[in-house]
Amino acid sequence: MQAHVLEGGFDNHAVDSSHAFRAVMTAMARPGQIATLQGALPPAPLSKAAGVVLLTLCDPETPIYLAPSHDSQQLRDWITFHTGAPFVTAEAAIFAVGTWQDLPVSAFAIGTAEYPDRSATLIVECESLSNTGAVLRGPGIKDQTALSLPKTDAFQSNAALFPLGLDFIFTCSDRLAALPRTTRVG
Amino acid sequence: MSDYNFAYLDEQTKRMIRRAILKGLAIPGYQVPFASREMPMPYGWGTGGVQVSAAILTPDDTFKVIDQGADDTTNAVSIRRFFQKTAGVAVTEATTEASVIQTRHRIPEQDLRDDQILVYQVPIPEPLRFLEPSEVETRKMHSLEEYGLMHVKLYEDISQHGDIATAYAYPVKVEGRYVMDPSPIPKFDNPKLEMAGIQLFGAGREQRIYAIPPYTQVVSLDFDDYPFQPTKADHACDLCGAEDSYLDELIVDDAGGRMFMCSDTDYCTSRRKNGHVGAQGVPFKEDAA
Numbered sequence: 001m002q003a004h005v006l007e008g009g010f011d012n013h014a015v016d017s018s019h020a021f022r023a024v025m026t027a028m029a030r031p032g033q034i035a036t037l038q039g040a041l042p043p044a045p046l047s048k049a050a051g052v053v054l055l056t057l058c059d060p061e062t063p064i065y066l067a068p069s070h071d072s073q074q075l076r077d078w079i080t081f082h083t084g085a086p087f088v089t090a091e092a093a094i095f096a097v098g099t100w101q102d103l104p105v106s107a108f109a110i111g112t113a114e115y116p117d118r119s120a121t122l123i124v125e126c127e128s129l130s131n132t133g134a135v136l137r138g139p140g141i142k143d144q145t146a147l148s149l150p151k152t153d154a155f156q157s158n159a160a161l162f163p164l165g166l167d168f169i170f171t172c173s174d175r176l177a178a179l180p181r182t183t184r185v186g
Numbered sequence: 187m188s189d190y191n192f193a194y195l196d197e198q199t200k201r202m203i204r205r206a207i208l209k210g211l212a213i214p215g216y217q218v219p220f221a222s223r224e225m226p227m228p229y230g231w232g233t234g235g236v237q238v239s240a241a242i243l244t245p246d247d248t249f250k251v252i253d254q255g256a257d258d259t260t261n262a263v264s265i266r267r268f269f270q271k272t273a274g275v276a277v278t279e280a281t282t283e284a285s286v287i288q289t290r291h292r293i294p295e296q297d298l299r300d301d302q303i304l305v306y307q308v309p310i311p312e313p314l315r316f317l318e319p320s321e322v323e324t325r326k327m328h329s330l331e332e333y334g335l336m337h338v339k340l341y342e343d344i345s346q347h348g349d350i351a352t353a354y355a356y357p358v359k360v361e362g363r364y365v366m367d368p369s370p371i372p373k374f375d376n377p378k379l380e381m382a383g384i385q386l387f388g389a390g391r392e393q394r395i396y397a398i399p400p401y402t403q404v405v406s407l408d409f410d411d412y413p414f415q416p417t418k419a420d421h422a423c424d425l426c427g428a429e430d431s432y433l434d435e436l437i438v439d440d441a442g443g444r445m446f447m448c449s450d451t452d453y454c455t456s457r458r459k460n461g462h463v464g465a466q467g468v469p470f471k472e473d474a475a
């Protein structure tokens with residue numbers, strides 16, 4: 001294990017993660033709203049925002065799938081040291097991290113009729129993130145908003161699965177936005 | 187503060203609750219199971235709400251707790267002090283100053299802003315429980331959107347009482363999908379469930395968390411010939427004169443004298459500070475507060 005694997009975590013885990021969670025929660029409650037996060041310095045190619053999300057939500061109870069874009073030994077070591085989360089196939093993952101191109105979206109758990117919450121949350125690393133592009137409507141959104149989604153039809157199909165479906169967090173550098181299954185992508 | 191975990195709960199428990207909250211927000215009105223922890227207070231004191239608050243509070247928050255609209259009951263004071271001590275939050279009794287409000291049985295009269303969060307203490311999260319005691323069955327009913335029995339029960343009210351008698355915990359349908367128990371708020375509060383703030387619901391004993399994101403459609407169940415009506419006592423507040431607030435009725439003397447006053451004490455006090463005086467009220471003085 002390289003020494004820098006030990007670095008880049010939260011300085012004060014309880015307080016840093018409380019701020020980070022509020023940002024993530026607000027993002028999930030208000031689809032399309034972009035938040036800036038602080039506190040983690042993960043090894044490349046993981047973005048700061050994606051690192052903060054993993055530190056805040058993941059532990060030995062949450063198996064993670066790393067897409068080929070993010071599956072390096074260095075990143076595995078960092079996640080293992082800071083969260084203890086095991087690495088699994090897409091089918092078994094609670095969280096997944098990767099670029100849109102590299103995430104096998106149709107392989108993840110979408111929940112069951114009686115437990116729609118047993119579904120994966122995908123952290124999609126993006127080159128840009130802005131309130132332009134696809135029009136979003138639905139819970140959490142007053143009237144409508146817009147977000148630079150990597151695609152539109154995949155998110156339309158996902159919303160059609162409601163109450164089943166995947167939930168997405170888009171990350172770019174130190175910023176993120178979320179798209180739960182309830183959001184209607186126009 | 188250093189003798190405690192931040193906000194009392196350990197980090198792994200908070201992560202588990204935080205993940206449940208996110209799924210709750212993604213599936214509005216659906217009850218997410220979570221592993222409720224023992225809290226240093228009895229279940230009747232809102233341990234579900236307390237655990238949700240513990241998972242969302244940051245040291246920058248200003249926290250308010252209301253119990254049936256009042257900030258000064260033993261329950262409300264205890265929970266406020268608990269987070270003041272364990273999370274280092276500022277506390278307030280003013281709705282407009284709070285960033286997080288934990289509530290038992292009321293929604294504040296003052297409309298919440300989009301930077302405010304309302305956390306409900308929930309005793310029985312399952313709206314179908316009194317129709318069907320089995321959790322396996324109610325879960326199946328939700329999955330199949332089998333809500334006919336709920337309508338039958340409300341309609342029986344009408345045939346027996348000439349009106350829908352359910353006055354508290356009046357069931358709602360969220361975003362056209364899940365029927366949800368809004369906790370024992372008076373049905374007067376139901377229209378306020380569509381709001382700008384985030385609403386989170388925690389049931390400790392029953393181990394359920396659910397949520398309503400801002401601007402989510404929340405419809406009280408009703409019938410074409412008996413539309414939902416958010417009723418309240420047909421009276422004005424005797425202290426502040428408000429005609430738009432939910433009222434508590436108080437017996438004030440042995441002769442059976444009655445008085446109506448706002449159940450939301452901060453709303454009433456704010457109005458009195460602004461010079462409003464009800465039929466039995468006296469002008470507000472800072473010392474008298």
Ligand SMILES: [Zn+2]
Nearest residue numbers: 423426448454
């Ligand atoms: Zn009043």
